[in-house]
Amino acid sequence: MSERQRVKGEIFLADDDPALRDALSVTFMLEGFHARSFADGASFLAVARESIPDAILLDVKMPGPSGIDILHELHAHRVVRRACFLILNRYGMDCRGDGI
Amino acid sequence: MREMAPSVMEARLASVLDTESDGIIVIDEQAHILVFNKACERLFGFSAEEMIGRNMAMLFAGEEDVRTHNSRFGCAINADDRRINGVGREVKARHRDGTIIPVELAIGVALTLGGRQFIAVLRDLRPRKESEHRLSELQAELARISRISAIAEMGSAIAHELNQPLTALMLYLQSMKRPDDPSSKAKALTLHAMIEKAHTEAERACSIIRRIRKFVEKRGPEHKLVDLRPLIDDAIELAMAGHRHLTRLIRTDDPELPLMSVDPVQFQQVVVNLVRNALEAVSGSEDAKIHVSTRRDSELLELSVEDNGPGIPLEAIDDLFDAFSTFKGSGLGLGLAISRTIAQNHGGDLKFNPGSGGRGTNFMLTLPLQRKLAGEKSMQP
Structure with a gap:
């Protein structure tokens, strides 16, 4: 437990479902992370181009650029390599959130 | 062909009335029943014998309907409204056992020596319904x-x-x-x-x-x-x-x-x-x-x-x-x-x-x- 408390990091999450966004933010916050949430791909990209978090969580289907579009975009900016990890929510993902 | 004997006419009419699948009632100007065919006997559960001479209004359900009938008939009698002839409308008939039956009612007018008579043709709408x-x-x-x-x-x-x-x-x-x-x-x-x-x-x-x-x-x-x-x-x-x-x-x-x-x-x-x-x-x-x-x-x-x-x-x-x-x-x-x-x-x-x-x-x-x-x-x- 003490080890987990030491590991603080920033997580960006983008999902168009407000409840899911809130629930994920609460969960990450309680785990000791700082979570920033975005309602769509465009607002996420506007921030992610400038500031690189430790982890990124993306919904595949969102208004504007999809999770896949964002992945390509971030790859081009080499953010993918610098961010610690990146997880895509899949369509109909289960609650554990399978990663790529 | 010479003029047919009345008895032949009557026999034919009786046969037509009995064969007809729709109910046929003939009434006088006071709505007293003069003719009540076989189809009517089946439809209402009353025999012709029971019904001859009685007021037709008893065969229909609801005061509103009865009133309407009387006024309709009155209308036909007074104004000789041709529109009534052959124009069917839906009314509620009442069987002897109280069952309400939707029927289509068409009324025709016949001018006889004994005054005007009205022919009501009743079609049971239940099969169609x-x-x-x-x-x-x-x-x-x-x-x-x-x-x-x-x-x-x-x-x-x-x-x-x-x-x-x-x-x-x-x-x-x-x-x-x-x-x-x-x-x-x-x-x-x-x-x-x-x-x-x-x-x-x-x-x-x-x-x-x-x-x-x-x-x-x-x-x-x-x-x-x-x-x-x-x-x-x-x-x-x-x-x-x-x-x-x-x-x-x-x-x-x-x-x-x-x-x-x-x-x-x-x-x-x-x-x-x-x-x-x-x-x-x-x-x-x-x-x-x-x-x-x-x-x-x-x-x-x-x-x-x-x-x-x-x-x-x-x-x-x-x-x-x-x-x-x-x-x-x-x-x-x-x-x-x-x-x-x-x-x-x-x-x-x-x-x-x-x-x-x-x-x-x-x-x-x-x-x-x-x-x-x-x-x-x-x-x-």
Whole structure:
């Protein structure tokens, strides 16, 4: 437990479902992370181009650029390599959130 | 041929009266029964012997009807209203055992040496009513099968839709289970607030299931006087499953939308069908938009579903409403056929503007503001 408390990091999450966004933010916050949430791909990209978090969580289907579009975009900016990890929510993902 | 002997005429008339499948009653100007044929004996359960000389009004149900008959007859007597001749109208007859029987009544006038006589021809409407009822039941069942099929097609989108609140709910519960709060922010989030949020999400999942269950549950045709707006909202919610993120839905309502007499689920079925078609039409296009609007004028209410897709291909227009015809490559091809049947059963219609050349498709469901429903025809003349 003490080890987990030491590991603080920033997580960006983008999902168009407000409840899911809130629930994920609460969960990450309680785990000791700082979570920033975005309602769509465009607002996420506007921030992610400038500031690189430790982890990124993306919904595949969102208004504007999809999770896949964002992945390509971030790859081009080499953010993918610098961010610690990146997880895509899949369509109909289960609650554990399978990663790529 | 020489003039026929009266006895031959009488014999022929008696034979015609007995063979006739419709009930025939002849009355005098005071509505006293002079002739009561065999079909009438079967229809009412009274013998001719019992009925001859009695007032015909006793054969009809309800004071209102009796009064109307008398006044109608009076009218015929006084004004010799030709319109009454042969024009059938629906009235309630009463069998000897009290059973009310819907009959079509046509009245003719005969001028005799002994004064005017009236010939009432009565057709039992029960077989027709029964087949109408059966038809409407079969149509309702077909409509339900089509609803089930629509839900089946939306299966994965609905699963996703349901997964959202359930995932949020699990995450809230997971957070509540934590024994410690490692940050000060977390302390600010009271347990109570989280329970509230979890509750909202559980409610959201329930309402999705409720909506689906209502949509597919087995039920006969029913007509209710309802506000269409919440029905439209609910139908859109259902149809938009899995598409919310990609398509913008614009909704406008006429501020003076009256209550309408509809079968609520069948009405919603038309809306779901039109919105789903529109979603398919706009899929993949930039700035996908669907506009659902209502408008009323003095006689009808129009629900319009307009998309900004590519329009309907020319070759598909002719058989667009035919059952099992589809140009989309998916689905049974029943949606529009059933939607139009539903519209027509409501006394309305379903029309479309096929668009193309930069304009999208527009479907318009029209419903009359005042109407008689099938099987709900007024029994009053």
